Amino acid sequence: MELRHLRYFKALSECLNFTRAAERMHVTQSTLSHQIKQLEESLDRPLFDRIGKRVVLTEAGEIFLEFVTSALAAVDQGIGALKESAGELTGHVRVGATHTFNLQFLPECIATFLEKHPLVRVTVEELPAEEICVKLNSGELDLGIAYRPNNPDNLWFEPLHNEEMILVVSEQHPFANRKRIRFVELHRQQLVLLPEAFSTRAMLDECFRACGAEPLVMAEMNTVAPMLQLVARTQIAAIVTANAIDAGSDLHVVMLEDPTPVRTPGILWNRGAHQQTVHIRSFSSIIRKLALSRRLQAQRQRT
Incomplete structure (x- = not known):
């Protein structure tokens, strides 16, 4: 047939x-x-x-x-x-992204997209994950880039990959020369973490409880950039995802194990928006390709 x-x-x-x-x-x-x-x-x-x-x-x-x-x-x-x-695509793509993805990942996606489709306008709002969900539900955003939300409501989460969280310290920190560290070794160590309202913080608190460690949470900040600035100026450490660290940063990365906290980044869609326009589908395709490329690169570095 x-x-x-x-x-x-x-x-x-x-x-x-x-x-x-x-x-x-x-x-x-x-x-x-x-x-x-x-x-x-x-x-x-x-x-x-x-x-x-x-x-x-x-x-x-x-x-x-x-x-x-x-x-x-x-x-x-x-x-x-x-x-x-x-042909030449036109239109408007409205993206909501959390701070972590707005540092390097999303700008690279936009640069690749605009090189292919210069007539499409891209608007990016850096928002907390909860607000991204609200704006997707109201139709103010076309897609979101964030970690898997706890309560997606009417949203569809398309996972891109899993990524391990890491410990970040300054050059003067006692752990600066370590390549790996067990979670239990963070007992009584000074840390800056996200506030308790964040799903990432809930996951990290569970990791601490699982190994019986109690860190000294010296500060709580709701965005990663000031956390890293504090780490660079003090001997306070932070736990973040690897893509939050700039390539030329002087900060030291230490891998976490026993347990290794893992986050799942992905694309958030409104379930009711069945008919995505061509330019939105094209943009999401670039997100998937770049995420896959980064995942393969990370795998090669580990081996």
Whole structure:
């Protein structure tokens, strides 16, 4: 069975006349008749009853028509989307991102996207994850980039990968020369962490409880950048994701184990927004490709 068989079947089911259906499809009547016969043989049942010069759908044909109509509509929609994406895209992409992804990851995504589609306008709002969810639900954002929320409500979370959290210290810190450290060794160590309202903080608190460690939480900050500035100026450590650290940073990274805290970044969508425009789908495709590239790079570095 091939796509042309379905198109011929659809035309004949609408015309119920071989001559008119053949004219619509720009083929000879014998060609159309032969193609319909091939389709019926492949399905092992008749789709049309021939009564003299009249043609009517069989019960099997009526059932099959519903699915063929949906399938051809989806195919034609896909072809249209490809033709549209081959030209100059225009429009507006509204993105909400948490601070971590707004440092390096998202700017790289935007640069790649605008190089391909310079006529599309991109607006980025740096927001807490909870506010991203609110604005997606209200239709003020097209997509969000954040860690998996605890209560996504009407949102769909598309995971990109899993990433390990790390300990970050200054050059003067006693752990600066360590490559790995067990979670229990953070007992009574000075830390700056996110506030307790954050899901990341809840996960880290659970890690501390699991190993029986009680850190000295010297400060709580709701964004990563000031946390890292505090780490650079003191002997207070922080636990963040690796992509929060700039490549040229003087901060030292220490891997955490037993347990290793893991976060899952991804794309947040509004479940009600079924029809995403071509430029939004194109932008999300770049997000997926860059996330995959970074994951593979991290795997190579570990090996």
